[in-house]
Amino acid sequence: MPIAFEITIKGKVQGVFYRASTRDKATELGISGWCMNLDNGDVLIHAEGERVDLNALLLWCKVGPPKAKVDQVLHRETELKNYSGFRIRRA
Template sequence: MLKTISIIVSGKVQGVWYRKYTVDKATELGISGFVKNLPDDSVYILATGTDEQLNALVQWCYIGSPKSRVEKVEVKEEELQVMSGFVVRR
């Protein structure tokens, strides 16, 4: 069963290719949605997938890109949103 979650990742996550690596990981996991930078230097992810897919993405968010330093990952369940593919939004 599909569900949608939002994830806010804080720390050193902008300017370190975090969004690109998120797209790669989400695509690998078969998750749809998007990732974008927020004005407060955090990253926002909206992702739709199965529990297993989303749990794997959340666990990955704690690691992030090679140069990122993740301090906090906040996850919230959202109303189901069916999207096609996983992209960077600006």
């Protein structure tokens, strides 16, 4: 049964292809939703899928792409919106 996570990534995660890499990983895992940069330097992700796949995305988020330096990953379960596909949002 699909669920949704809101994930906030803190650290050096802007300007290092974090969003594009997140989209690629989410697509690989069959996760739908979106990600976007926040004004405070964080990346926000809304991810929907099976719990096992979302947990795999969370593990990936703790490392991210090669140039990222992730300090903290926060997540909470949130309302399912039934997105199709995964895209990068612009603020």
